[in-house]
Every structure is written in structure tokens, then in C-alpha cells.
Amino acid sequence: MKRVNAVVIGAGAGGGIVAKELSTAGLSVVMMERGKWYTPHDCRKDDLRNQRTTVLGNAFGPEDEGNPRVWVDPKGTVHTALPSEGSYQNNAACVGGGTLSYGAQAWRYMPQDFRMRSTYGAPAGSSLEDWPISYDDLEPFYDKAEYEIGISGDYSGTPFKGPRRRELPMPPLAPNREFGILESAAKRLGLHPFHIPMARNTVPYNGRGPCMRCRWCCGFACEVDAKNGSQNTVIPVALATGNCELRTECMVTEILTDDRGRARGISYIDGDGHRQEQLSDIVVVSSAAIESARLLLNSKSRLFPNGLGNRYDQVGRHLQGHHYTGATGYFDFDTYDDVGPGASIAICDYNHGTPGLCGGGMLANEFIRLPIHMVDKVPNGTPRWGLGHKQAMRAYHKRSVVIMGPTQQIPTATGRVTVDPAVKDKWGLPVARFEGNVHPHTYDIGEIQAKRAEAWLKEAGAVTTNLMSYRSEMVSAGQHQAGTCRMGDDPHGSVVTKNCQIHDVDNVFVIDGSVHVNNGGFNPALTIMAVAYYASDALIRNWKGTGFKS
Amino acid sequence: MLNRREFMATSALAGAAVAAGCKAGSRTWYRFLSEHDVGSLTAICDQIIPADEFPSASQACVLTYIDLQLTRHYRRHQQAYLGGLEQANLLSRKEFGVELAAASPQQQFAIAQAVEKQNPRFFDLVRSHTMQGYYGSPRHGGNRDAVSWRMLGLDEPPVRGRAQYDFTAGRKP
Ligand SMILES: Cc1cc2nc3c(=O)[nH]c(=O)nc-3n(C[C@H](O)[C@H](O)[C@H](O)COP(=O)(O)OP(=O)(O)OC[C@H]3O[C@@H](n4cnc5c(N)ncnc54)[C@H](O)[C@@H]3O)c2cc1C
Numbered sequence: 001m002k003r004v005n006a007v008v009i010g011a012g013a014g015g016g017i018v019a020k021e022l023s024t025a026g027l028s029v030v031m032m033e034r035g036k037w038y039t040p041h042d043c044r045k046d047d048l049r050n051q052r053t054t055v056l057g058n059a060f061g062p063e064d065e066g067n068p069r070v071w072v073d074p075k076g077t078v079h080t081a082l083p084s085e086g087s088y089q090n091n092a093a094c095v096g097g098g099t100l101s102y103g104a105q106a107w108r109y110m111p112q113d114f115r116m117r118s119t120y121g122a123p124a125g126s127s128l129e130d131w132p133i134s135y136d137d138l139e140p141f142y143d144k145a146e147y148e149i150g151i152s153g154d155y156s157g158t159p160f161k162g163p164r165r166r167e168l169p170m171p172p173l174a175p176n177r178e179f180g181i182l183e184s185a186a187k188r189l190g191l192h193p194f195h196i197p198m199a200r201n202t203v204p205y206n207g208r209g210p211c212m213r214c215r216w217c218c219g220f221a222c223e224v225d226a227k228n229g230s231q232n233t234v235i236p237v238a239l240a241t242g243n244c245e246l247r248t249e250c251m252v253t254e255i256l257t258d259d260r261g262r263a264r265g266i267s268y269i270d271g272d273g274h275r276q277e278q279l280s281d282i283v284v285v286s287s288a289a290i291e292s293a294r295l296l297l298n299s300k301s302r303l304f305p306n307g308l309g310n311r312y313d314q315v316g317r318h319l320q321g322h323h324y325t326g327a328t329g330y331f332d333f334d335t336y337d338d339v340g341p342g343a344s345i346a347i348c349d350y351n352h353g354t355p356g357l358c359g360g361g362m363l364a365n366e367f368i369r370l371p372i373h374m375v376d377k378v379p380n381g382t383p384r385w386g387l388g389h390k391q392a393m394r395a396y397h398k399r400s401v402v403i404m405g406p407t408q409q410i411p412t413a414t415g416r417v418t419v420d421p422a423v424k425d426k427w428g429l430p431v432a433r434f435e436g437n438v439h440p441h442t443y444d445i446g447e448i449q450a451k452r453a454e455a456w457l458k459e460a461g462a463v464t465t466n467l468m469s470y471r472s473e474m475v476s477a478g479q480h481q482a483g484t485c486r487m488g489d490d491p492h493g494s495v496v497t498k499n500c501q502i503h504d505v506d507n508v509f510v511i512d513g514s515v516h517v518n519n520g521g522f523n524p525a526l527t528i529m530a531v532a533y534y535a536s537d538a539l540i541r542n543w544k545g546t547g548f549k550s
Numbered sequence: 551m552l553n554r555r556e557f558m559a560t561s562a563l564a565g566a567a568v569a570a571g572c573k574a575g576s577r578t579w580y581r582f583l584s585e586h587d588v589g590s591l592t593a594i595c596d597q598i599i600p601a602d603e604f605p606s607a608s609q610a611c612v613l614t615y616i617d618l619q620l621t622r623h624y625r626r627h628q629q630a631y632l633g634g635l636e637q638a639n640l641l642s643r644k645e646f647g648v649e650l651a652a653a654s655p656q657q658q659f660a661i662a663q664a665v666e667k668q669n670p671r672f673f674d675l676v677r678s679h680t681m682q683g684y685y686g687s688p689r690h691g692g693n694r695d696a697v698s699w700r701m702l703g704l705d706e707p708p709v710r711g712r713a714q715y716d717f718t719a720g721r722k723p
């Protein structure tokens with residue numbers, strides 16, 4: 001196969017942007033994606049098989065057969081997990097990655113999120129660090145992501161945000177009923193409610209129409225293509241340059257290195273099961289935090305016996321997601337209006353600044369709760385089954401509101417991804433294995449966040465509430481997985497430079513959620529996108545023919 | 551609201567009428583479960599979601615859902631079902647001297663409670679699958695005619711096409 005300038009592994013949030021930026025700058029690019037390319041026509045609204053409720057499997061990959069993972073509980077017992085089980089920590093496997101079916105909340109992190117260690121000090125036993133780049137470094141690229149991907153919303157209601165050069169390109173959706181109920185309540189509490197920024201067209205944008213406000217958004221693809229992911233924004237642009245080829249259903253198995261310790265390309269298994277090689281000048285790993293770490297760890301050679309980029313045993317460590325806590329409120333009036341996507345209002349009053357707590361998180365109302373979600377969200381004390389349960393479903397499905405938020409996790413070096421010594425996937429590759437947990441302080445923060453959500457619901461008129469707060473036995477990496485190849489200046493404590501270049505292999509980059517040093521108290525996709533624009537910009541500036549300046 | 555005895559009576563009555571709608575009278579309609587299994591499982595599922603002014607689990611074709619999935623995504627649970635149903639029947643024979651399907655609604659309720667205690671893994675499976683079949687998408691054989699969604703007051707078919715803004719008002723990127 002023809003040698004190219006760059007191979008990008010993974011067509012998700014990060015990978016799509018890198019492919020677009022490199023191919024428009026004139027580099028030849030091959031993008032490899034293990035999953036399929038779905039179109040809006042494939043977007044069945046199936047309550048039992050989507051990317052959020054997966055009891056009948058993941059709608060957008062991976063399939064349950066042949067793709068196991070392994071996790072180790074606190075007692076040291078080893079479990080295998082199927083892709084449709086929560087302990088698998090899945091995001092997605094398809095063109096667009098998670099952004100085909102995500103909820104599309106499109107948050108900027110706050111300036112403090114990049115300086116967590118300086119702001120709070122690292123709790124003992126944690127690996128809390130500062131990012132090597134600041135909010136200000138990323139601001140132009142947040143802006144670029146907001147305009148190229150297409151974000152709607154209105155930040156004017158909150159003072160808790162970093163400086164921005166201009167407003168979002170699209171106005172928010174008209175408020176749904178929950179917005180009205182929660183907005184006035186938040187204001188009475190002295191909080192600062194505002195419209196959640198969303199990667200969703202509210203007016204025609206980028207050649208596609210606006211959201212038509214259906215019941216099935218988070219976890220589903222959008223049938224009118226109003227939700228903006230990499231699959232309907234940057235990837236089509238990359239392909240239109242003529243410089244980028246996308247190969248779907250191709251599983252990359254290894255990054256190949258030469259005897260000088262530089263990458264020379266990748267090997268992969270194509271859709272027909274044939275082993276192939278693709279040679280390139282540079283390799284960009286954008287497979288999402290868990291699979292990116294696994295691929296590096298599985299790329300062993302004489303010069304890299306412990307895996308590529310893993311000289312100091314950093315690959316896979318500091319695994320993070322978000323610790324979601326909150327509350328459900330039950331009302332004596334209808335709160336439900338069946339107007340999607342549902343999530344509409346947020347506050348950032350509690351992200352930072354509580355004495356004694358290392359951060360916090362945003363709080364927002366939940367996406368539309370489908371009947372199947374309500375089954376285990378009925379008020380405490382409801383029988384688990386029988387007529388009482390059925391009556392509670394009827395009484396509360398339209399009279400309940402969930403407020404919750406992604407509590408920022410405090411990472412540890414021991415909460416990590418490794419590769420399992422025994423279990424292999426259908427291609428014979430060692431699978432990802434999870435060990436350890438985030439720092440326990442995370443759970444203290446989560447508890448307080450849950451009580452804050454409850455107070456907001458009570459002020460809004462909730463007659464009773466259920467708290468949702470727990471101490472997990474493992475990292476909740478899942479859809480918001482991050483942190484396994486953190487960026488940093490010190491090769492002993494990080495995997496990539498601030499430009500996402502692996503410290504000791506200058507032609508391999510990791511550009512996806514893996515590089516997040518901390519994961520903020522927000523859904524991560526927009527930050528992954530901004531970092532991808534930022535890193536691509538640096539890469540292109542340093543690019544010279546088939547190598548790098550300096 | 552119905553009291554316990556009334557609802558059990560309704561569910562027993564309705565239970566007899568049900569099956570017709572879901573399995574079209576044919577003996578070979580179910581793919582995995584035997585007719586005997588269907589009788590026992592109906593008893594348990596209809597305790598989990600009994601009939602009131604809205605259908606019970608079996609009336610909404612939850613058994614069609616479970617049976618179908620036992621040949622597909624839930625193949626791995628086949629043995630749990632066979633073993634669990636067997637055990638439930640054993641209990642019913644021991645306690646009441648009849649097969650579970652032939653027991654009275656009160657007796658079936660008692661057996662469901664006992665199974666929940668003695669074999670929670672099996673009971674939780676049946677509970678989850680019953681809820682899925684009742685409240686999930688009709689496309690998988692359960693929730694016949696979206697009956698649970700109507701029960702919850704959701705529009706069916708759902709309202710579509712509510713753009714909130716003038717289509718021509720968009721700003722260019
Ligand atoms: C239901 C759902 C709701 C979500 N809601 C939100 C939200 O509201 N807001 C938000 O910010 N985020 C949300 N997310 C998370 C968001 O989608 C992710 O943070 C984001 O997609 C991660 O980007 P990434 O580039 O790191 O990886 P991904 O987007 O996951 O892309 C990685 C890609 O690499 C491919 N790949 C992996 N290994 C290989 C290999 N060896 N060979 C070839 N290809 C490979 C994968 O198949 C995948 O397509 C949601 C996710 C889901 C599933």
C-alpha cells in the first residue's frame with residue numbers, strides 16, 4: 001500500500017479533527033476506524049439497544065462477541081466484561097466515535113481546571129497535576145471548535161467561565177418546561193442558571209437543518225442530522241480535500257517501529273480479516289483513552305519492550321472519567337413536556353471555590369428520561385415490582401426531574417489501564433484491563449454535589465427526592481474516559497508533550513481524551529476537540545516535507 | 551384503585567385471554583420456551599407487572615420479548631431460565647401441590663416472593679427482562695402497540711418536526 005504522510009487511528013472526536021486539519025494542510029492521510037460508518041438513515045430509535053441503554057447491545061459498537069475487557073475489583077478478583085456491560089467502560093466504535101450518538105453537551109473547561117494542583121494542592125495519594133497548557137492557550141481552539149463543529153447555547157447567564165472572544169455561533173433551543181421550573185428556583189437560591197452549550201443545530205448551520213426536538217437524543221444518532229459530531233462536520237471536509245482516505249472496519253493492531261526507534265507505520269486487520277500494513281511518516285493515535293493506551297502497550301518491540309511511549313511506565317495511568325451524582329425530585333405537577341433533547345439548563349456555581357473540596361462540577365438537568373430509565377428511578381420505598389411499581393411509573397414518569405453532574409475526578413497513578421496477560425480479543429490481541437480507582441476525595445465531592453442538586457430540586461417544588469450518590473469500586477471511565485497518556489513537560493510523569501507528541505518517539509502523537517491531565521467538571525468532548533485543533537496546529541507548524549523541523 | 555384481591559382476580563382472568571394475542575394460538579410460536587415454561591413464566595411476569603386498567607406483562611407480550619431474546623442477545627441466560635423455572639415449579643408443587651401455572655394468583659404471588667428470596671439472580675433477570683419487554687421499544691416483540699407508553703401518557707406515534715426557529719434565520723459558519 002502507498003506510503004502516506006500520516007495515519008490517524010480512530011475516526012472519533014479527536015481523530016476526525018486531526019484528519020481534517022492535516023489533509024487541508026496538504027498532508028496525505030489515511031484514517032483507520034475499527035467500526036462502521038452509519039448514516040442518519042441507520043438511526044433507529046431503539047430504547048433497548050443504543051449507546052446509553054445497552055441491554056440488547058451497543059448500537060454503535062463494539063459488538064458483544066469477541067471484544068471482552070477485564071477489570072479487577074478491590075478484593076483483587078478478576079472479572080471479564082462484555083461491551084454492553086457498564087464495567088466495560090465503553091464509548092463507541094464507529095465513524096464519529098462517541099460523537100455520533102453523544103448527548104452533545106459542548107463545554108469549555110474553566111481556567112482553574114487546567115491548574116488543579118496549583119489551585120488546590122494534590123491530596124495525598126492522588127496524582128492531581130496542572131496541565132502544561134492553560135485555558136488561554138486553548139481559547140482560540142475552543143473558539144474554532146465551536147464554529148467548525150457548530151455549537152448552540154448562551155453563556156450570558158453565568159459569571160463562572162473563562163474569557164471568550166465571541167458568542168457561540170447559534171442561539172440555544174427554546175426552553176423546555178424543566179428549564180422554566182428550574183431557572184426561577186436557581187435564581188431564588190442565588191445561583192446562576194443558563195443554557196447548556198450543545199453541539200446541536202438550532203438553526204440551519206453547515207448545510208444541515210435544526211433539531212426537531214425528538215424524545216431520543218442522548219445515546220442515539222440524529223435522524224435529521226442536526227447533532228454535530230466529527231462524522232458530519234470535519235470528516236466530510238477531510239475526505240473532500242482528496243488527501244484523506246477513510247478505511248472503516250479496520251482494526252489497528254500495532255504501531256510498527258524501525259531499528260532507530262521511530263514509527264514506520266501500522267499493521268491492521270481489514271474487514272475481510274486480512275493482515276495489512278500501512279506505512280507512514282507519522283502515526284496519530286486517536287482511539288479514545290482506553291484503546292489508545294492498549295494499542296501503545298500492545299506495540300512492543302526490542303527498543304520498547306514495555307510498549308511504545310511507556311519507558312517510564314506512565315501509559316495507562318491516571319485513568320479518569322466522571323463521578324456522576326445528583327438527585328431526582330418528584331413533583332405534584334407535570335414537569336415533562338416530551339420536548340427533546342431534554343437537558344437544557346445548568347449551573348457552574350459549584351465547579352470551584354468550596355473550602356475543603358478539590359473542585360466540584362457542573363450541575364444540569366438530565367436528557368429525556370425514557371420509560372425504561374424510569375423503572376429504577378421511582379421514589380425510594382416503592383416496591384421493586386408488582387402493582388405498586390406500576391402505579392409509581394404512572395404517577396411519576398411525567399412528574400420527576402433529575403439534576404446531576406460530572407464531578408471532577410481526582411486521579412491516581414494506580415487507577416489505570418493495563419493489558420491482560422491472559423484474555424485476548426477475536427483478533428488475538430491482549431485486551432484492556434482496569435485496575436485501581438480514583439482518589440476517595442472524589443466521592444466526598446460527589447456527595448456534596450448530590451445534596452446541592454437536591455436543594456435545587458426542593459426549591460423548585462419537589463415534594464420528595466432521591467439522592468444519587470455512591471462510592472464506586474472502580475473508575476467510572478466509560479463515555480468520558482480520559483487521562484491514560486497525560487500531557488506534561490516531564491517524561492517521567494507524562495506520556496506526551498504539550499503538543500501531544502510522545503516524549504521519546506517524535507513521530508507518534510496521541511490526540512484524544514487520553515492526554516487530559518484532569519478531566520474538568522464537565523463533559524469532555526469539546527475540550528478533546530479543542531486540544532485536537534491545538535495539537536494539529538503545532539504539528540503542521542513543525543511539519544517539513546516528510547519530517548519535522550528542529 | 552383496585553385492592554389486592556381485585557387486581558389478582560383481574561390479572562388471572564385477563565391472563566387466560568392474553569396468550570391468544572401474542573402467540574396466535576400456535577403451539578410452535580415460541581422459539582425457546584416450551585408451553586410449560588411459558589405457563590410458569592407468565593405467572594411470574596404477571597406478578598412483576600400485574601394487570602389493572604392497563605395490561606399485565608403477558609398481555610403486553612413480554613413473553614414474546616423474553617423468548618425471542620433468549621435465542622438472541624440473552625442466549626447466555628437460557629440455563630438460568632430453565633433452572634429458575636424448574637425451581638419455581640418445584641416450590642409451587644411443594645407448597646401448594648400444583649404446577650405454578652395452575653396456582654391461584656395469591657399462590658403465584660407467594661412463589662414470586664419466595665423465588666426473589668431464594669434465587670435472587672434468576673428473579674432479578676426476570677424482573678429486568680419483564681421491565682424491558684413492557685417499557686422498551688415495541689420492535690422487539692414486547693410492549694405491544696406501545697401500550698406502556700400510552701399508559702404513561704406519551705404521544706404514540708410521537709410528535710415529530712418541531713423546529714423552534716425560522717429555517718432561514720441561520721448564521722453562516
Ligand atoms: C451516549 C453518549 C453520550 C455522550 N454525551 C456526551 C456529551 O453530552 N458531551 C460530551 O462532551 N461528551 C459526551 N460523550 C462522550 C464523547 O463522545 C467522548 O468524550 C468523545 O467521543 C471522546 O473522543 P475521543 O476522540 O477520545 O474518542 P472517540 O470519539 O471514542 O473515538 C475513538 C475512535 O477510535 C476507534 N478505535 C479505537 N481503537 C481502534 C483501533 N485499534 N483501530 C481502529 N480504530 C480504533 C473507535 O472505534 C472510535 O471510533 C458521550 C458519549 C456517549 C457514548
Ligand code: SF4
Nearest residue numbers: 211212214217222340
Ligand atoms: S433531540 Fe434534536 S438533535 Fe437530538 S436526536 Fe432529536 S432531533 Fe436530533
